[in-house]
Structure formats: C-alpha cells, structure tokens
Amino acid sequence: MKITFELNGALTTVDSPPLARFLDVLRDTLGLTATKEGCGEGECGTCSILVDGEVVNACLLPAIQVFGRSVETLESLSDPAGPLSKLQESLLATDGAQCGICTPGMVMAGTAFLRQLKATGAQPCDRSIRQAIAGNLCRCTGYSKIIEGIKMAAAQGTPQESAHD
Amino acid sequence: MTDPRKIEVFSPETLSAAVQVLAEVGSEAHILAGGTDLMVALEKGFWQPKGFVLNISRIEPELRYIRMEDGDVCMGALTTFADIARSDLLNTEAPSLVAAAREIGAQQIQNRATIGGNIMNASPAGDSMPPLLALDARVVLKSNEGPRTLPLFSFYPAYRETVSQPSELLTEVRIARRDSPTQDYFRKVAPRRAQAISKVILAARAWNVEETEEGPRIGSIRLGVGSVAPTPLRLFETERLLEKAVLTPSLMGAAGHMLETEISPIDDMRSTAEYRRQVCRRLLDDFLSNLLLES
Known part of the structure; x- marks a missing residue:
C-alpha cells in the first residue's frame, strides 16, 4: 500500500506492506542504511529514529504507522560532504564510538x-543521560565516553546547529 | 501461506468507525496500537494474524488524553507511557503508575507503548497492571451497544485472557482519586531498571493511616502484584487482614503468610518460584515498614 510521510524534511511516498518493519522500508526500499538492525525486538536501540521528534525503535514500527508523521533518521543530521552535528563531533572528540554498531x-x-534539554532548559547530569540512552546497548561497553560526548555536546549547544556555526 | 506483513490493515479515523467494524467482524480483528508487543510477536513468528488488523493509531485524537472527569483520573487507551511519566496530574494522583511507566522498556518503548495495549496484552508480567490494581482502576470497554465499565481486578479470568468481547474496544482507564493523603509504592524486581521483564512486581496504596498507641492503623490498603500468578493479581485476602488493624510486627508476619497463600509463582527463564515468593513477601514488608516509619 502507498504510505505518505515526511522523511528528513521531504514529503515521501513508499509502496510497502502495511506491517513491514519501518526499519526495512528505510534500508531496503529507500536505501537509507545509517539506521542499523541489532536485535530486531526493541531491546538494543541501534535502529533508533525520531518520529515527530520522539525517539522510537524502527524495528517495532509498522510501516503503516508512519503515515502522516515526520520521520528523522541519522542521515538528516549531517551531509556526507558537510560538517557533522555537534553531538557527532563531540562523540568523535571523546572517543564515544568503538565498533560503531550502537553509534x-x-x-x-x-x-x-539534547533537544529536550533545550526545550525545557534542564541541565544534563549523568543520571538523566544514562536514562536517555538506557534503551541503547553498547556491547563494547564504552558508555562512559558516550555519556561524556553527550555532556560535551550539551555544553556546546544543540545538535541541530551544525558544527560550524 | 501469505506473508503476515501483507495482511489487510484497516485504519479507521474515528472511534465510532472502529467500534462499527468490531460489531460486524470483531472476531476476525487483531487490534494494533503502539505495536511494541505485536511487532516482536510477528517477527518471531509467535503471532500468525488471521482475518485482518485493526490499526487504531489514527484515533489518537479521541483516545490519547489524561484528564479529571467525575472525580476520576481518566486516561485514553492510546495514552503512551511517556505521556504518563510526564503528566503532572498522574505524578500527583498515581505516583506508582508513573514509577512503572518510567521503568517500562526505555525511552524508545515508552514513546510508543500504550496503556491500553499493556492491559489488553494481558501478560502476567505487565508492568502497569499492579499499580493500576492498587489504584482501584476500572476499564471502559466500548461496543456498538454502548460502553461498560468494569474493575481491572475482574478483567483477567485466566492466563493471557481478558473478559473483553470481540465486539469491544478498550477505550479508557479510570483511577479513583482519593481525597485523603495516600502512601504509594511500586517496586519492580528485574535484572536492570530499563529493558527488563520483571521477576516480581508489587504496587501498593494505603490511606487513612492513623497513629494509635499500639502502632499505626491502616484505614484502607490495596495491593497489586505481577509475575507471581497466571494473571495480574490483587491480594484481597492480605488487604482484608491489614485493613482496620493495628500494624504490629506479628500482623506483618501474618500478612506475609497470607500473601504467600494468594500468589502462585512458578519457575521460568527469569526466576524461580521460591525467589519470587520470598521477594514478593519482602516487598510487602518494605512497604509496610515504611508506613510504620512515616506515620
């Protein structure tokens, strides 16, 4: 069936079985492979995307339910030729990526x-960062550096602003 | 066999259209809300949908709300656990439910999973049901013939079964608001705080606790447990023993014995019957001893 939604700012229509995993629609139909499959059952978080600004697991999202929604994938944060987002830069600076599967x-x-922090004006702490990434498993167990990276990005501003501004 | 992902999906735009579909062909319908249970079951092959899927996510404007109505705190069936966690009203009126919402999966799951889905999935390990039982929750089922409201404690006749009929849609959950101050408790015992299925859950609420010379006297108490019986369970007998009685160490011991007679835990991949029995009892002790301290 035809499903229309906003993908990384552009109106998009895909032809997909209604209960296909949106993860497969992204990777196989649309060729957007930044979103990875880990467990395929909502445990590991490596397929995290944003729907209407909220983080969700693409492996648990039936294609039909993106109808009329706004979807953001990792591809929206930076252009391959352009600068990285502040969070991506910060994770590079803190060595917040090892094997890269969870990244x-x-x-x-x-x-x-980080967007939520900006919206509420709250200050990040280790506890709130840990809570925010509790649904994302890193089996290299490099959590400390990831938390450091998120903290560094929070101190610099929001991730929507690109690194050069 | 046809690919289940290609099964026909019907997505009504209004509640009345959804209820009309259920009136006509409800016995062939699988209801899809946030999908966090169904999509896993589909992937693993545990779920072989026959008939068609009724996707109710587009009825969100009618079924996603948290509000006061006739003295009850009401939640629409499509209210997500993220909605519950950030609701000021529920933080005040139902802190045990908020605590449960914050430990369901992680942010990714809380943004999708709904209170209605958790209730209808009918897992004995469902996180929201013990607090809902302790909060005297009632569920509203709507059919073509109108709504009916029934207490959650009468909703689960057997393992993974509900008394809901094929023609009915769960539309709302209602919690009785208490005028007097309450003491609320939620504890989920699991390997970690996020992304875990419980070994044992106890949720409790007590109110009208008075100080007497011999100790505190509990006016009213509600106890809901999870993962220790074939269904979510309210501990009526243990409540009866504790209500209107002075909370002495010997009464606490008797309540623990009574709790053990009411639950029927099993050994499974997550825990053992013995562990569950002992820990469930300890959780009750934990709640009651804090009542002693606070009053």
Whole structure:
C-alpha cells in the first residue's frame, strides 16, 4: 500500500506492506542504511529514529504507522560532504564510538535528549543521560565516553546547529 | 501461506468507525496500537494474524488524553507511557503508575507503548497492571451497544485472557482519586531498571493511616502484584487482614503468610518460584515498614 510521510524534511511516498518493519522500508526500499538492525525486538536501540521528534525503535514500527508523521533518521543530521552535528563531533572528540554498531542509535537517542534539554532548559547530569540512552546497548561497553560526548555536546549547544556555526 | 506483513490493515479515523467494524467482524480483528508487543510477536513468528488488523493509531485524537472527569483520573487507551511519566496530574494522583511507566522498556518503548495495549496484552508480567490494581482502576470497554465499565481486578479470568468481547474496544482507564493523603509504592524486581521483564512486581496504596498507641492503623490498603500468578493479581485476602488493624510486627508476619497463600509463582527463564515468593513477601514488608516509619 502507498504510505505518505515526511522523511528528513521531504514529503515521501513508499509502496510497502502495511506491517513491514519501518526499519526495512528505510534500508531496503529507500536505501537509507545509517539506521542499523541489532536485535530486531526493541531491546538494543541501534535502529533508533525520531518520529515527530520522539525517539522510537524502527524495528517495532509498522510501516503503516508512519503515515502522516515526520520521520528523522541519522542521515538528516549531517551531509556526507558537510560538517557533522555537534553531538557527532563531540562523540568523535571523546572517543564515544568503538565498533560503531550502537553509534547511529546512540546519536539519535542523544539528539532527542539534547533537544529536550533545550526545550525545557534542564541541565544534563549523568543520571538523566544514562536514562536517555538506557534503551541503547553498547556491547563494547564504552558508555562512559558516550555519556561524556553527550555532556560535551550539551555544553556546546544543540545538535541541530551544525558544527560550524 | 501469505506473508503476515501483507495482511489487510484497516485504519479507521474515528472511534465510532472502529467500534462499527468490531460489531460486524470483531472476531476476525487483531487490534494494533503502539505495536511494541505485536511487532516482536510477528517477527518471531509467535503471532500468525488471521482475518485482518485493526490499526487504531489514527484515533489518537479521541483516545490519547489524561484528564479529571467525575472525580476520576481518566486516561485514553492510546495514552503512551511517556505521556504518563510526564503528566503532572498522574505524578500527583498515581505516583506508582508513573514509577512503572518510567521503568517500562526505555525511552524508545515508552514513546510508543500504550496503556491500553499493556492491559489488553494481558501478560502476567505487565508492568502497569499492579499499580493500576492498587489504584482501584476500572476499564471502559466500548461496543456498538454502548460502553461498560468494569474493575481491572475482574478483567483477567485466566492466563493471557481478558473478559473483553470481540465486539469491544478498550477505550479508557479510570483511577479513583482519593481525597485523603495516600502512601504509594511500586517496586519492580528485574535484572536492570530499563529493558527488563520483571521477576516480581508489587504496587501498593494505603490511606487513612492513623497513629494509635499500639502502632499505626491502616484505614484502607490495596495491593497489586505481577509475575507471581497466571494473571495480574490483587491480594484481597492480605488487604482484608491489614485493613482496620493495628500494624504490629506479628500482623506483618501474618500478612506475609497470607500473601504467600494468594500468589502462585512458578519457575521460568527469569526466576524461580521460591525467589519470587520470598521477594514478593519482602516487598510487602518494605512497604509496610515504611508506613510504620512515616506515620
């Protein structure tokens, strides 16, 4: 069936079985492979994307339910040729990525968290950051550096602003 | 066999249209809300949908709300756990439910999973049901013939079964608001705080606790447990023993014994019957001893 939604700012229509995992629609139909599959059952968070600004697991999202919604994937944060987002830069600076499998999901969950901080004016602490990424498993167990990276990005501003401004 | 992902999905735009569909072909309908349980079951092959799927997510404007109505705190069935966690009204009126919402999955799940879905999935380990039982929750089921409201404690006749009929849609959950101050408790015992299925859950509420010379006297108490019986369970007998009685160490011991007779835990991949029995009892002790301290 035809499903129309906003993808990274552009109106998009895909033809997909209604209960297809939106993760597969992104990767296989649309060729957007930044969103990774880990467990496929909502445990690991590496397929995290934003729907109407809220972080969700793309593996648990039936394609039909993106109808009329606004979807953001990791591809929206930076252009391959352009600058990285502040969170991506911060994770580079703190060595917040090892094998890289969890990284796309960490960036999306972290981005949702940083936007929420900006909206509420709250100050980040280790506890709130840990809570924000509790649904994202890193099996290299590099959590401390990821938390440091999110903290660094929070201190610099929001992730929507690109690194050069 | 046809690919289940290609099964026909109907997405009504209004509650009345959804209820009309259920009136006509409810026995062939699988209801899809946030999808956090169904999509896993589909992926794993545990769920082989027959008939069609009724996707109720587009009825959100009618079924996603938290508000006071006739002295009850009401939640629409499509209210997410993220909505519950950030609701000022529920933080005041239902702190145990808010505590449960914050430990369901993680942010990704809380943004999608709904209170209605958790109730209708009917898992004995469902996180929201013990607090809802302790909060005297009632559920509203709507059909073509109108709504009916029934207490959650009468909703689960057997393992993973509900008394809801194929023609009915769960539309609302109502919590009785208490005028007097309450003491509320929620504790989920699991390997970690996020992304875990419980080994044991106890939720409790007590109110009208008075100080007497021999100790505190509990006016009213509600106890809801999870993962220790085939269904979410309210501990009526233990409540009866504790209500209107002075809370002495011997009464606490008797209540623990009574709790053990009411629950029927099993050994499974997450825990053992013995562990669950002992820990469930300890959780009750924990709640009651804090009542002693606070009053």
